[in-house]
Amino acid sequence: MAVKELRAQELHDRINAGHSVFILDVRNPDDYNDWKIEGGKLQSVNIPYFDFLDDNEDLYQNLPKDTEIVVICAKGGSALMVGELLDERGFDVSYLVEGMLEWSQFYHPVTIAEETDMKLVQFNRLAKGCLSYMVISQGEALIVDPGRHVSEYLEYAKSENVTIKHILDSHLHADHISGGPELAAKTNATYYISSGEMQDSGMPFEPLERHEHIQFGTVDVKVMPISTPGHTPGSTSFLINERFLLSGDTIFVGGLGRPDLGGKAREWAQSLYDTVFSTLAGLGDDVLVLPTHFADIQEINANGYVGAQLGDIRRNNEIMRTTDREQFTEQVAGGVGATPPNYTDIVEINRGTLQVDLEKATELEIGPNRCAIKHS
Known part of the structure; x- marks a missing residue:
């Protein structure tokens, strides 16, 4: 398995088509609460990137194993790192390549x-x-x-x-x-x-x-x-x-x-x-x-x-x-x-x-x- 790349257009198409989408947003809580991806049957949770650096296995307990997790950060780098940690633990993972930066420029x-x-x-x-x-x-x-x-x-x-x-x-x-x-x-x-x-x-x-x-x-x-x-x-x-x-x-x-x-x-x-x-x-x-x-x-x-x-x-x-x-x-x-x-x-x-x-x-x-x- 490997962390799959996802672009804003594809993510939007999934949401717009009514597909269930699970987003793990790893930005800090203030940024997440101020501005996040919404719509359709989307489920979104916020666990800051830095929390994953502590090797706390409890963080993974409530994440779904039976559906793809889309990891999102500000510009893509942190999301990829978290995605690799999830991939190592057997999760089905993709990440938004340029994060909220790309999402902010999508029409x-x-x-x-x-x-x-x-x-x-x-x-x-x-x-x-x-x-x-x-x-x-x-x-x-x-x-x-x-x-x-x-x-x-x-x-x-x-x-x-x-x-x-x-x-x-x-x-x-x-x-x-x-x-x-x-x-x-x-x-x-x-x-x-x-x-x-x-x-x-x-x-x-x-x-x-x-x-x-x-x-x-x-x-x-x-x-x-x-x-x-x-x-x-x-x-x-x-x-x-x-x-x-x-x-x-x-x-x-x-x-x-x-x-x-x-x-x-x-x-x-x-x-x-x-x-x-x-x-x-x-x-x-x-x-x-x-x-x-x-x-x-x-x-x-x-x-x-x-x-x-x-x-x-x-x-x-x-x-x-x-x-x-x-x-x-x-x-x-x-x-x-x-x-x-x-x-x-x-x-x-x-x-x-x-x-x-x-x-x-x-x-x-x-x-x-x-x-x-x-x-x-």
């Missing part, structure tokens, strides 16, 4: 809608809870909130034989590095973001506020920017064909975007109130809301994507029914948690005022997103 595309003249795809970066979108029509594509791993979108566009023409960021992201500028440079597409997000930036962009509609293809696939401040002052949502609301970090399946990252929680919460009860009030309950983040793996629906009808979100989230402005403000401004790690640096990178190398970019992004306030 899973899911088709939300496919019609004669339009296709809408959600890219789920599962480990980060980050979502991005590609809208395809008549050989052209529009991308919303792309992550920094631009090859994901380039390869998908190539597989669909389409040209990327428009790239939109709904706001200045604080928890992950945008791939928008790099993707625009590689494709000669137009990069759009609200100018309210880009103060002191020398980065080329097209201000979203100049456009009520962005049309592409030969059919009426409309992308209408809707100013939806609250998460950030320049937050913008996009209504596609009056049916799909790409809501950025304004409205989530399970809550609202946090308004505190600019140090003006109450002021931005007031803006969020106006967004919810004025700007978006006229949208029908049947509009499908597709956010840029999710806070819980349970938000992935039976169709495999994160999204819900606006009516269901209104009914299921108390904060969406809290019409008293002061009460809403207190709940939203007082409901924020820990700030995204490294968010100041990430914001500067996304604004173009700070440049980092690939290794530093990867380091800055490690960990879950913390952009949503969950209001059940």
